[in-house]
Each structure stands twice: as C-alpha cells, then as structure tokens.
Amino acid sequence: MSRSTADSAPSATLPTPKERRRLREALALSEEQVAEAMGVTKATVRAWETGRSTPRGRKREAYAKLLGTYEPAGAAPSPERPNGSTPQKPQPQPKRQPQAETQAQAQGAGATPGPGAAQSGSGNVRPKAAAKRAAKPPRAPSPSPAIASGPGRKGPAKPQERLKPAAKATPETPEAPAAPATAVPAAEVPAVPGLTPEQAFDALYAHAAPGLVHQTYLLTGRRRLSRESVEYAFHHAWEHWPEVAVDPDPVGWVRATAYEYALSPWHRLRRAHKHPDAPPTEANRRALLAALLELPPPYRRTVLLYDGLGLDLPETAAETEASTPAAANRLLHARTVLGQRIPELAEPEALHRRLGALVAEAPTATLPAARAVRTGSERRTRTWTRAVLGVTAVLIGVTGLTAVTAPTRYIPVNAPGETVNGVPVRGGPQKLRPEDLELRDKLRSEPNPGPERLVPTAE
CATH class of the missing domain: 1.20.140.160 (PhyR, sigma-like (SL) domain)
Known part of the structure; x- marks a missing residue:
C-alpha cells in the first residue's frame, strides 16, 4: 500500500484515556514495553493514557491493535504478490477467544501468563521488539495487594494483579448483569443536542x-x-x-x-x-x-x-x-x-x-448561581489579561525611554581638587638643606679627593 493510500485511510477509534490504561494493565504490559513496541518514549505513552495527547496516523492504528480495540472500517483489498500472480481467496480464520476469557482460563488452570502471553492479543508489535521481550526471562507478578471489591463497585470483582477488560456481549456469551451499587459516583452529564x-x-x-x-x-x-x-x-x-x-x-x-x-x-x-x-x-x-x-x-x-x-x-x-x-x-x-x-x-x-x-447525603451548602460563576470567571480573565497587557506596555515604555535617553559614549568626570587634612608625614629621608645640597654637588664634581693616588693611564 502506498503512503498516500495509508494516509487517506480512516483513522482507528481509540478508547478513553482511562480505558487505555486499564486495557494496558489487563494485558500485563508496562509503559516501557508499550513505548518500545510503538517506537516512542515512556512520556508519550503516559500522555496518551492521561489524555494530554493522542496518536495519529499509523501509530494510532498500531496503538489500537496493541490494545485489542482495532476495528477496521472495511475489508481492504489484498495486495498483489511480487511475482504478479493472482492472490488466493483468504480462508476463514477460526474465531479467537476474547483476551479476558483466555487469561481467566490460563489462571484457572494454574498457568502463569508471561510477557509473551500479553503480546499475543496484539497484532502490530514489531518483530524486533517482540524478539527482545521473548528472550527475556519471565518476571514474577508484582506483589500488589488484593483489594476486595465492595457492593458499590461499577462491575464485578476483579483481582488486583490482572484488571481485565470487560468482554463484549455476544450471542454465545450474554453480558452478565452488573452488581447493584449503593453509592454511585457523579455520572457524566448526558449530552443534549442543541445546548449552547x-x-x-x-x-x-x-x-x-x-x-x-x-x-x-x-x-x-x-x-x-x-x-x-x-x-x-x-x-x-x-x-x-x-x-x-x-x-x-x-x-x-x-x-x-x-x-x-x-x-x-x-x-x-x-x-x-x-x-x-x-x-x-x-x-x-x-x-x-x-x-x-x-x-x-x-x-x-x-x-x-x-x-x-x-x-x-x-x-x-x-x-x-x-x-x-x-x-x-x-x-x-x-x-x-x-x-x-x-x-x-x-x-x-x-x-x-x-x-x-x-x-450520598444531600448537601446543604449554598452556592452562587451558575451565571454568577461564569461572569466571575470571565471578569477575572479580563482583569488578568488587562493587567498583563498593562505591565507589558509599561515595560516596553521604560525600555524605549531608557534606549532614547541613555548616552551613546562614556564621558569621564574630572573631580576638582580638594584639600586633604590629617594625612601623616611622609616617611623616608629628611629634606636636604642648602648646605647639604652644596656638599653633595662638591662630592659629585670631585670624585677623588684626598692624597695623591696612582691612577693608571693608557699609553
């Protein structure tokens, strides 16, 4: 398939961010393993599971296959063989058992699922990454404590080590009725079309x-x-x-x-x-x-x-x-x-x-009206926006004024002389008197005073 055809294909539908995390943990996959299989970083996988970002293009389809929620929009045409022969009609594949039932049967038989068992439900894991994880020795499951599910859980009791995704109801396996809940959390407000x-x-x-x-x-x-x-x-x-x-x-x-x-x-x-x-x-x-x-x-x-x-x-x-x-x-x-x-x-x-x-008790707190909350939020946003714009304008004005009034060259300042009192007397020899100066000049002009001496002369 060419790149243009792959880009024009309809994008796969992904579950909600919380459901992505639950499905990953149900498959016993860590964030590092998913990041290695998808060719991204661990931070990117965490962003996908928190809803801060969503994969696009081929990574979106690969991520949906890894989680086991990929549903193609239609049957794609079979690719031509390299030798130009006509592809044969695909044989019907046996119906695969849901991932949750497979793991439940493996646990009931006493088998411990390893890293390779978690990858069997995903069809887009790269061969190189799968070979690396298959070569690693199986890790023991983390000793996370088992939390007992009370009567108010959203679904049937699930062990803490393997939180399996709920299997879709089929004609062969009807959906089990949910347990009655005593304390139902605040549900999502139903979306009514036409609301502003x-x-x-x-x-x-x-x-x-x-x-x-x-x-x-x-x-x-x-x-x-x-x-x-x-x-x-x-x-x-x-x-x-x-x-x-x-x-x-x-x-x-x-x-x-x-x-x-x-x-x-x-x-x-x-x-x-x-x-x-x-x-x-x-x-x-x-x-x-x-x-x-x-x-x-x-x-x-x-x-x-x-x-x-x-x-x-x-x-x-x-x-x-x-x-x-x-x-x-x-x-x-x-x-x-x-x-x-x-x-x-x-x-x-x-x-x-x-x-x-x-x-679940009925609250007794008195709250302001929703309109007051909306107008207060808008008023606060306008106030902060105006404050930021005002501070920015002041900074721009001060910067411009400084650039205009600042001198272009440095002019040193010559300070006038001042009388300094209290300075101690300068150390060293005393000032020569006139007699001392006369004696010094005489000694310098007559270097050989005294009796006659033999002075060598050059012949």
Missing part, C-alpha cells in the same frame, strides 16, 4: 457542584474552603470549556481540579483556613471525619474515591496521578488506620457502606 455552551455549563454546575462541595468538606473539614475550591474548579472549567466539553468525564475533570485546590498545602499559611471547622454533633460522623483528617492528603483522597465514590482502582490511580500498585498500597494503609481508630469499620464492606452513605 452556557446551558451545558449550567447543567454541569447544577448536577455536580453541590456534591463536590460535600466531598471537599470530607477531605478538608473546612466548609468555607470547600465552597471556594468548587467555585475555583468551575471557574477553571469555564476558562477551558472547549476541553471540558469534549472530555468523556467532565465531572471527573472538575472533581480533580477541586480536589487539587482543596488539598494544596499553601492553605495552611492562610489564617482563615489554618484550623478545621467545628466537628459534627453526631458521634459517628465526628469520629469518621476526625479519622479521615488524620490521614495524609493522598491517602485521604484515594480512600474517598475508591470506597466513597465507588471508582475502580485504575480510575482512582489515574485521577490521583499514581500507579495502580501505589494506589492499592495507599488504600490498604488508609483502611488499616481507619480500622484502628474505628473498630466497626475494620471490614472493607463496612467502611465502603459508611463512606458511601456519607458521600
């Missing part, structure tokens, strides 16, 4: 803002800071609305911004947010909130996302910008500390029910 950006933002604000205020209060214990964090997050969302509007999870986008602002350590320097608010009057809520506030901020955020909102472990790790094993270790440590402080929450199911019920 202002109406879509108002709908997102009305849907997610009250719950986010309650969640940030559980993270910080400060009501005023929680309202300020949510307002800042929606200000930021309106400034970047083209990006938020196309995001697969706009609520998660705003939630991550609000959490980052609320857990910033710089708030400790502010007198208004130096100490938490008065604890609740109920004993159970007061004990749970005090135990949460004793955890470090990353651990507090992880347990709230996983046990409170019911996010999966890869989604929790992606939102907290940590690896999946690190998020699992944070979750286990947070559960251990909370179980020691509150013995009845030592079981993961009990902690999940309590946090889910606490997050």
Whole structure:
C-alpha cells in the first residue's frame, strides 16, 4: 500500500484515556514495553493514557491493535504478490477467544501468563521488539495487594494483579448483569443536542457542584474552603470549556481540579483556613471525619474515591496521578488506620457502606448561581489579561525611554581638587638643606679627593 493510500485511510477509534490504561494493565504490559513496541518514549505513552495527547496516523492504528480495540472500517483489498500472480481467496480464520476469557482460563488452570502471553492479543508489535521481550526471562507478578471489591463497585470483582477488560456481549456469551451499587459516583452529564455552551455549563454546575462541595468538606473539614475550591474548579472549567466539553468525564475533570485546590498545602499559611471547622454533633460522623483528617492528603483522597465514590482502582490511580500498585498500597494503609481508630469499620464492606452513605447525603451548602460563576470567571480573565497587557506596555515604555535617553559614549568626570587634612608625614629621608645640597654637588664634581693616588693611564 502506498503512503498516500495509508494516509487517506480512516483513522482507528481509540478508547478513553482511562480505558487505555486499564486495557494496558489487563494485558500485563508496562509503559516501557508499550513505548518500545510503538517506537516512542515512556512520556508519550503516559500522555496518551492521561489524555494530554493522542496518536495519529499509523501509530494510532498500531496503538489500537496493541490494545485489542482495532476495528477496521472495511475489508481492504489484498495486495498483489511480487511475482504478479493472482492472490488466493483468504480462508476463514477460526474465531479467537476474547483476551479476558483466555487469561481467566490460563489462571484457572494454574498457568502463569508471561510477557509473551500479553503480546499475543496484539497484532502490530514489531518483530524486533517482540524478539527482545521473548528472550527475556519471565518476571514474577508484582506483589500488589488484593483489594476486595465492595457492593458499590461499577462491575464485578476483579483481582488486583490482572484488571481485565470487560468482554463484549455476544450471542454465545450474554453480558452478565452488573452488581447493584449503593453509592454511585457523579455520572457524566448526558449530552443534549442543541445546548449552547452556557446551558451545558449550567447543567454541569447544577448536577455536580453541590456534591463536590460535600466531598471537599470530607477531605478538608473546612466548609468555607470547600465552597471556594468548587467555585475555583468551575471557574477553571469555564476558562477551558472547549476541553471540558469534549472530555468523556467532565465531572471527573472538575472533581480533580477541586480536589487539587482543596488539598494544596499553601492553605495552611492562610489564617482563615489554618484550623478545621467545628466537628459534627453526631458521634459517628465526628469520629469518621476526625479519622479521615488524620490521614495524609493522598491517602485521604484515594480512600474517598475508591470506597466513597465507588471508582475502580485504575480510575482512582489515574485521577490521583499514581500507579495502580501505589494506589492499592495507599488504600490498604488508609483502611488499616481507619480500622484502628474505628473498630466497626475494620471490614472493607463496612467502611465502603459508611463512606458511601456519607458521600450520598444531600448537601446543604449554598452556592452562587451558575451565571454568577461564569461572569466571575470571565471578569477575572479580563482583569488578568488587562493587567498583563498593562505591565507589558509599561515595560516596553521604560525600555524605549531608557534606549532614547541613555548616552551613546562614556564621558569621564574630572573631580576638582580638594584639600586633604590629617594625612601623616611622609616617611623616608629628611629634606636636604642648602648646605647639604652644596656638599653633595662638591662630592659629585670631585670624585677623588684626598692624597695623591696612582691612577693608571693608557699609553
């Protein structure tokens, strides 16, 4: 196929950034292995999985094949053979078993999948890279702790070592019903055609803002800071609305911004947010909130996302910008500390029910209207833009004035003489008197005084 034909081919459809990470971990591939197979750097693979960038062209198709989500738009014509013979009709290939079922059967039979087993589902791995990884000895699976899935998970329980992608439902294998959820996280606002950006933002604000205020209060214990964090997050969302509007999870986008602002350590320097608010009057809520506030901020955020909102472990790790094993270790440590402080929450199911019920409570915070948030964001943007333009104009004016008034050459300044007092007497021999000068001249003019001496003469 020529290059022009390849470029004009329709681009492959990729899953969401969170789903890309989940599929990679389900295939037991590290970021280094994916980067080596795709011929890119590890930072590029991380950017693909966080949504900061997306592969294009042939790399996009290769990346979709590596993840196992490539679906060609139509059957491409068979290429001609080099000798000019007519290609034979392709024989029907046997139906391949889904990747998740294959790994599940291998684990049920007691076999440990190696690096080569993860690559069998991808058809675009370069032969050289595949040969390198096949020559390496198989690595033992990382000893990441197993996290028990509570009743509020989004899907069936999954072991931590292999987070498999959900297989598509087929006539032979119908889709299994999902487990009932007690604490459902804030879902994506359904896209309604014909909405203006202002109406879509108002709908997102009305849907997610009250719950986010309650969640940030559980993270910080400060009501005023929680309202300020949510307002800042929606200000930021309106400034970047083209990006938020196309995001697969706009609520998660705003939630991550609000959490980052609320857990910033710089708030400790502010007198208004130096100490938490008065604890609740109920004993159970007061004990749970005090135990949460004793955890470090990353651990507090992880347990709230996983046990409170019911996010999966890869989604929790992606939102907290940590690896999946690190998020699992944070979750286990947070559960251990909370179980020691509150013995009845030592079981993961009990902690999940309590946090889910606490997050699902109806918020009572009063927030400004969505229109006020939008106008405030626009006003702040105009103010900062004018300030930057004003400072830039002042700097340009000062620079121009300096260039005009500065001298083109250096003129040294001759200072007038002044009488200096208090200088000590100059050391050395004394000044000669007239008699001394006369004696010196006489000695210089008559070099041989005294009696007659023999002076050699040249003959």
